[in-house]
Amino acid sequence: MAAATWRYRGDLEAERPAALVRFANGRLRSPESLRFTVYRSRDTAHPRKRHRRILVSETERLCYVGHNFGSGVMRCNSLCRYFVGVLDKDSGQMEVYNAEMFNMQPLLSDNLIPDDTKDYQKKSYREKVDLCIEAFGTSKQKRALSSRRMNAVGNDIVSTAVTKAAANIIDAKGVTALMQDVAQDDVQTISAFLPPCHEDADRPEHVYKFEDILSPTEYEALRVPAAALASATAEDIAKKAEERSHCSFVLEELKFLPADEKSRDRKARCLWFLDTLIKFSHLKVIKKKHPMGPECPHIISRKLMKNFTSLTYNNGSVQNLVSASMKAKITAYVILLALHINNFQTDLTILQNDMKLQESRILDIAKALRLKISKAKGGLGLEKDQNHKLGTLSLPLPMQKAPAGQRKRKKIN
Known part of the structure; x- marks a missing residue:
């Protein structure tokens, strides 16, 4: 066989380097039977978001998910560069491509039950957008979502307290007496001027x-x-x-x-x-x-x-x-x-x-x-x-x- 030579090819496909995967919970018994699905961000114009990818794989027992963004991403991707070489033994030519490491985590969630899609379809547009923000939103969007949910909880608590207090007042004074108080307040409002x-x-x-x-x-x-x-x-x-x-x-x-x-x-x-x-x-x-x-x-x-x-x-x-x-x-x-x-x-x-x-x-x-x-x-x-x-x-x-x-x-x- 002739001496091997190599040629750098860049990405395997346009804007898509090769994927190197490692499974966080051990080794797979039959890795050759796995099939992978890649999801890419649609925001191709954004310089940071266009490189975001989610890699999904499913075995008989578990579903695995890995991504190259967010808090759980592997730091080695920002510190090192990875390459994959494909050698043609006949010609001795090696094609070298860019690669990216994915840490595949098992997805332990009840949301994988098929019947849960019915619950998702029943959600409002606002709730669906909130789920997307939780998964793919920026840090600013996630903070805004968290703040809005906290305010909603606070408003519910205040509304419940006001309703309860109003019911207690009505029970104590009666509707007729309250209407007289409102009429008197209107007179006093004018009298203030x-x-x-x-x-x-x-x-x-x-x-x-x-x-x-x-x-x-x-x-x-x-x-x-x-x-x-x-x-x-x-x-x-x-x-x-x-x-x-x-x-x-x-x-x-x-x-x-x-x-x-x-x-x-x-x-x-x-x-x-x-x-x-x-x-x-x-x-x-x-x-x-x-x-x-x-x-x-x-x-x-x-x-x-x-x-x-x-x-x-x-x-x-x-x-x-x-x-x-x-x-x-x-x-x-x-x-x-x-x-x-x-x-x-x-x-x-x-x-x-x-x-x-x-x-x-x-x-x-x-x-x-x-x-x-x-x-x-x-x-x-x-x-x-x-x-x-x-x-x-x-x-x-x-x-x-x-x-x-x-x-x-x-x-x-």
Whole structure:
């Protein structure tokens, strides 16, 4: 036989070196009868995943699995290179190929029972994806899966505890008492945004003090912007109505300014601030430092931003928002200003339309203010046959009642 020569061929097949296997639990009696199946990663574009392979072999007694990735992989593959030589005895030529070592471990699992495939088919898509992540996922994916499962267990525990606690409360108090508590909570939620109520007052003007709505300093700051309203003539009022520069309530009250200079100035200041509050309630996100314009005094702008907006976070920045609760607060202050202007009786329907509210909403706020609600006919800008709701602040104050929507739900239950 001629002297042997060798030639390096690289991989046995494209991207697939030869496999050298060793069995972790001993030697096989009939190794020639074994058949091997190779599974390759489909992610051929990924530089690390495209070389992942799983080698499977099955004997009469056991099934063996080996892989070249993960925690159980043999370290020798990263420290050494293996080759396989195939010698042609006639020509003396040896073909040398790349090789990779696989440590075949016996798979001791009940999942090999054929009936288990039925259980697998019943699993949801999410559960099947989780099984794939357990077998082939990256470390980051496995950590995310573990975290999600822990959160799910925690949520189940909390949900069970809340359900049990709710059942105990219902058994102890009863459904009727709980519905009354919910109705009372709704009244208290609205009441949290109201100015201080002095229930022991001996006169209506002392129930909600004017100083709690406008401080003396704020009232003084309104002198300049309100001067144009105080000096408005009939022609000026008609022009303002045509331009709709003010709300309907203000335009109507401008027709009845007192002749006395001090009373006229006071009413003009209240009307200017009331009109500003209504315009401010129509905003949503406040993006300007002075949203009501340069003619609005700085102390009033600061009052609007501090007392009638909520802070919110959006895209990493802080914004001022006129939320639903803040609009309820503005509505309460508008109603109280209108009461001080009109001798503690005002048309709620006109204010409702100016503020673009539902009737039930403004009535709920009026009742939280302890007003007596009555009906009246006609009104500015409305159909003559439409019922108007009047709110009157009088003593003694009526008892607080649950909002109408809550009472309706209580009757249904």
